[in-house]
Amino acid sequence: MLCRGLASPRRTRADPHLVASLASLQRATQRYKAIGTKKHKPEEVVAKLRQVNVLVSQGHSVADAIRAIGVSEVTYYRWRKEFGGLKTDQVRRMRELETENARLRKAIADLTLDKLILQEEARGNF
Numbered sequence: 001m002l003c004r005g006l007a008s009p010r011r012t013r014a015d016p017h018l019v020a021s022l023a024s025l026q027r028a029t030q031r032y033k034a035i036g037t038k039k040h041k042p043e044e045v046v047a048k049l050r051q052v053n054v055l056v057s058q059g060h061s062v063a064d065a066i067r068a069i070g071v072s073e074v075t076y077y078r079w080r081k082e083f084g085g086l087k088t089d090q091v092r093r094m095r096e097l098e099t100e101n102a103r104l105r106k107a108i109a110d111l112t113l114d115k116l117i118l119q120e121e122a123r124g125n126f
């Protein structure tokens with residue numbers, strides 16, 4: 001005996017509209033994932049920003065120069081805001097400092113937690 005709301009065992013073929021919609025959704029998802037997969041290293045970003053500056057100084061429009069490096073205008077202006085006047089070695093140093101900063105913050109958090117545990121133990125609250 002079947003409960004109400006469950007599919008009949010006779011229905012074995014999928015609805016063609018549903019299959020087409022699912023296939024379309026899968027293609028759109030793959031396209032969306034492919035859009036954001038390209039990551040540029042900071043050194044590459046600085047090089048591309050310099051390339052735009054060279055093209056603009058040669059008389060090209062900013063929009064044409066941005067298209068020539070293969071990124072969107074939004075990406076270009078975000079990069080310019082983030083990496084504006086930095087040189088390649090400065091970007092590398094900044095990345096190293098950010099990594100060290102994150103490591104030190106984690107160490108501080110671990111030591112603070114250890115200190116709190118020892119204080120609780122000294123009070124006899126454990």
